[in-house]
Amino acid sequence: MELKVLDMVFPRRCPVCDDAVSEVGSLICAGCADDFTFIDEPYCIKCGRPVADDSLCYCPECDRNGSSYDYVRGRAVYEYDEVLKDSIYRFKYGGRREYAEYYAKVMADRLGKLIKSWEPEALIPVPVHKSRMRKRGYNQASLLADALGKLLDIPVEDILERTEKTKLQKGLTADERQNNLKKALKIRSNDVKLKKVVLVDDIYTTGSTINAAASCLRNAGVSYVYYAAVGAAVID
Ligand SMILES: [Zn+2]
Numbered sequence: 001m002e003l004k005v006l007d008m009v010f011p012r013r014c015p016v017c018d019d020a021v022s023e024v025g026s027l028i029c030a031g032c033a034d035d036f037t038f039i040d041e042p043y044c045i046k047c048g049r050p051v052a053d054d055s056l057c058y059c060p061e062c063d064r065n066g067s068s069y070d071y072v073r074g075r076a077v078y079e080y081d082e083v084l085k086d087s088i089y090r091f092k093y094g095g096r097r098e099y100a101e102y103y104a105k106v107m108a109d110r111l112g113k114l115i116k117s118w119e120p121e122a123l124i125p126v127p128v129h130k131s132r133m134r135k136r137g138y139n140q141a142s143l144l145a146d147a148l149g150k151l152l153d154i155p156v157e158d159i160l161e162r163t164e165k166t167k168l169q170k171g172l173t174a175d176e177r178q179n180n181l182k183k184a185l186k187i188r189s190n191d192v193k194l195k196k197v198v199l200v201d202d203i204y205t206t207g208s209t210i211n212a213a214a215s216c217l218r219n220a221g222v223s224y225v226y227y228a229a230v231g232a233a234v235i236d
């Protein structure tokens with residue numbers, strides 16, 4: 001009830017059109033939800049990106065490099081198209097932290113069963129650097145992990161930290177990018193007892209962030225790392 005009163009005073013913004021959501025208690029406008037594009041089958045069994053046809057198990061990227069990845073597998077709910085790109089941009093840089101609730105809800109609806117089947121002991125948000133965090137006031141992946149953890153009843157462990165600001169990643173080779181990121185990530189605790197975890201992030205693009213985070217966790221003794229994200233970039 002309390003939330004609904006708040007909704008009336010500070011109307012919640014729609015993750016698609018960014019207008020105030022008119023229906024109290026709703027997380028998105030009735031007509032807007034369909035503007036996001038779900039990733040349906042066929043998708044890559046490693047990274048969850050859409051693949052061109054049913055005969056393919058892997059996307060081209062995972063076909064080449066998937067066996068070297070430190071995570072087991074992962075899924076995203078939506079294609080990272082223009083609609084989602086704009087939405088995530090506002091979520092990250094425009095202070096629209098309320099979008100996390102809608103994103104987490106669709107993640108729980110579409111991926112909840114699968115995530116549960118991985119039997120994770122914790123959800124782990126992909127960290128952002130402290131200075132970015134100060135500027136923004138929040139880590140978008142933490143907001144997602146918290147909301148998703150509540151819906152699926154899985155604890156959230158914020159054990160990763162980004163110690164260095166990664167340099168502009170554009171123009172670097174995949175290996176260079178990977179090394180930069182690996183150096184930038186650290187485990188906060190020196191006694192990690194977790195064996196199965198799910199990394200949570202807003203988007204999966206090249207996969208280098210998830211991989212670096214997974215590698216960090218594996219080095220700390222975690223046996224199985226999965227990932228879940230709101231969106232994944234499509235490779236043509
Ligand atoms: Zn809308």
Ligand SMILES: [Zn+2]
Binds near residue numbers: 044047058
């Ligand atoms: Zn893939």
